[in-house]
Amino acid sequence: MDNLNTHTPASLYEAFEPAEAKRLADKLDIHPTPKHGSWLNIAEIELSVLARQCLDRRIDSLATLTHEVAAWQADQNASQRGVDWRFSTADARVKLKRLYPSRLT
Numbered sequence: 728m729d730n731l732n733t734h735t736p737a738s739l740y741e742a743f744e745p746a747e748a749k750r751l752a753d754k755l756d757i758h759p760t761p762k763h764g765s766w767l768n769i770a771e772i773e774l775s776v777l778a779r780q781c782l783d784r785r786i787d788s789l790a791t792l793t794h795e796v797a798a799w800q801a802d803q804n805a806s807q808r809g810v811d812w813r814f815s816t817a818d819a820r821v822k823l824k825r826l827y828p829s830r831l832t
Contacts, residue, residue: 769810773803 736755739748758766781799786792 772810776803 736748736752736757739751742748743751777796777799781795786795
């Protein structure tokens, strides 16, 4: 979920009757997007890691694939590693310099 202020359980109460809003809110498990990173970036990173660590070889059956991915996923979840964002403001000023005009003095 992104950090838009309307994306909260309270917004359900604006769209539905209270009983239905409560029922829906109880089903939700909300994970907000990190302030300095996009959930889409995190998903892309995870899929890249999966491809490099687990899917970098020929897998002959769907059952084997399912088993391998489940084992990889269990290991990833148990390790509780986060994402180390390394793209700083200084890096952005170099890479995106056309968007960060220099001041004339």
